[in-house]
Amino acid sequence: MARGRGELALERGIELLIRLCGVSAILFVFGIFFFVFREGAGLLWSGRFSILEFFGSIEWYPTSQSRVRYGALALITGTFSVTVLAMLLAVPFGIGTAIYLSEFCGARRKETLKIVVELLAAIPSVVWGFIGLTIMNSLIIRLFGAPIGLNVLNGAMLLALMSVPIIVSIGEDALKAVPDGYREAALALGATRWQLVYRVLLPAARNGLLAAVLLGVGRAVGETMAVLMATGHSIRMPTSLLDPVRTLTATIAAELGEAPVGSDHYQVLFLVGVLLFTITFIVNMCAVRIVRGKRGRG
Amino acid sequence: MVAASEKAKRIEVADLRLSYGGREVVRGISFDVYANEILAIIGPAQSGKSSLLRALNRTLDFVPGAMVRGTIQIDGEDIARVRDVEALRRRVGMVAPLPVGLPLTVYDNVAFAPRMSGVRKRAEVDEIVERCLRRAALWDEVKDRLDLLGTRLSGGQQQRLTIARALSHDPEILCLDEFSIAIDPVTTMRIEDVLRELRSQLTILLVTNLTQQARRLSDRTMFLLEGEIIEIDRTDIVFSDKPANRMTYEYVHGVFG
Structure with missing residues (x-):
């Protein structure tokens, strides 16, 4: 059956369109990185900025009259502490719920x-931020006797609650995608349902579950409003779960509006953005490596 | 049937009915399986063959809406009343139509069931893995790459791997559900040789769409059609010119099905 010339052209057109969609995703990512970087890059070479200070100092005084300092260590620590604690809470609950739902x-x-x-x-x-500000705040003060309830724990609990739905739905999809043949084979071999879950399903769904956790991490690292409202927003190195912190995202959100466009302060906030971008990029790269490495072993 | 009935009964099925959400797929069948025989179950698609096997190791329990009536006894014990279902499943080896390599290495595939049942010593597991792979005629081909993923083997090797796996928990009964559907004739012949040798140690139920395979391998043949037994008898009688039922003759000679 010969196809008409018009039909063939249509086929080509659709193929081109799909290719464009694929390429545009890559273009957008690089585009965003490029423009964010360009906004902040001027400061890097200006001599008024030191990489060592940025990563090594906790003194963040971008609007100081006497001496401006851009030490982001406390902000980085803030982001990491809240994210790690949130994941410690969210991953067991999220994966557990996914297993329960699917099996x-x-x-x-x-x-x-x-x-x-x-x-x-x-x-x-x-709304999560509001819950943190009112309910969680008084709950933490009452339960732990903390002087103030806006701290790492508060922010982490909110982030955990926010990332659990992502982990659950992606994780459940991953488990559902495991062929039923695996279940039947394992059960026919006399495995109990728990043995089936941890010996067969979890390894088989490993990639999808990892993706679920990483999307959760991404949500937690990038979340701004809730942590801005619930973590206390004070720049310091936390020594306990009940210390207030400030995160990278909250800093950008709170300060960008007041920094004159093109000023050093404005530029350093874009550098913070580049840092955030790099963190998520590294997290994803690590995940890809882990997944490939495990596969290659077989 | 005279010769066969002298043997011990391994499985006794009485008035078995299976249904999925009210749709009956097995309609009151009764038959016995004797120790150390190969019983072939033939019949066109949708005649209830696979459901019958799944009832036998109670994996039908997991199918929503599945209902079992009547009784299945294995060695005189009603399997519906068995408490330790996992132990029951280990007494029945099951080989699926398409080889399902668990996402594990060759070694771990075979070691799966022994480990599940609590065998921990490395030497003991090693011994089981080698013995089962040898019995499934796969050992010589994989002994140097036991840590390869099972799914990387060829189709025929994978099917023998699932047979090795089904033997790993030392079953008394081995069920094969159209094992040759995805493998080449040469490998099929090799597996058939394996099954002939296993007959001395096991009871084998062979579900197959290939009537000639039933003829080559089995001692007795059961012809299932739309959930009912049309005929069950010695294979040479079922495949003769004068089986008891006209439909059997027509099916095995390819008139329909």
Whole structure:
């Protein structure tokens, strides 16, 4: 059956369109990186900025009259401490819920639970911030006797609650994608359902589960409004879970509006943006490496 | 049936009915399987063959809406009343139509069931893995690459790997569900040789769409059609010019199905 010339041209056109879509994703990523970097790059070569100070000092005084200092160490530590604690809380709960939904619960309960989990994902981050500011704040003061409830723990709990829905839905998809043949084979070999989960399903769904966790991490690192409202927003190195911190994202959000366009302060905030971008990039690269490395072993 | 009935009964099925959400796929069948025989189960698609096997190791439990009525006894024990279902499943080896290599190495695939049942000593596991791979006629081909992923083997090797795996928990009964559907004739012949040798140690249920395979391998043949037994008898009688039922003759001679 010969195809018409028009049909062939259409085929080519669609192919081109799809290729454009694919290439544009890469272009956008590089484009964003380029423009963010360009806004901040001027300061790098100006002599008024030291990389050592940026990464090594906790003194962040971008608007000081006497001596301006751009030490971002406390902000980096703030972001890391809140993210790590949030993941410690969210990963076990998220993966656990995903396993329960995919393997142990009945169809009807699963539908209900999925709706509830998705509802959790639909809450705007400013509402989470408000919950942190009011409910969590007084709860932490009462439970731990902390002088103020706006701290690492508060922010981490909010971020955990915000990333759990992502981890659950991606994780459940990953488990669902494991062929039923694996389940049947393992059960036919006399595995109990728990043995099936940790010996077969978790290894088989490893890549998807890792992706779920990383998307959770991405959500936590990038989240701004909730941590701005709930972590206390004070620049210092935390020594306990009950210390207030400030994160990289919150700093950009709080200060960019007041920094004159093109000023040193404005530029350093874009450098903070580049740093955030680099962190997520490294996290993703590590994940890809881990996944490939494990595969290559076989 | 005279010769066969002298042997011990390994499986006794009485008035078995299987249904999925009200749709009956096995309609009240009764038959016995004797120790150390190969019983072939033939019949066109949708005749309830695979469901029957899944009822036998109670993996049908996991299918939503599946209902089992009637009784299946293995060595005189009603399997519906078995408490330790995992132990029951280990007594029945199961080989699926398409080789399902668990996402594990060759070694770990075979070691899976022994480890699940609590065998921990490395030497003991080593011994089981080698013995089972030898029994499945795969050892010589994989002994130098036991840590290769099972899924990297060729189709025929993978199917023998699943047979080795099904033997790894020392079952009394081995069920094969159309094992040759995805492999070449040469490998099929090799596996058939393996099964002939295993007959002395095991009872084998062979579900197959290939009537000639049933004829080559089995001692007795059961013809299932739409969930009912049309005929069960010695294989040479089922495949003769005068089986008890006209439909059997037509099916095995390719008139329909």
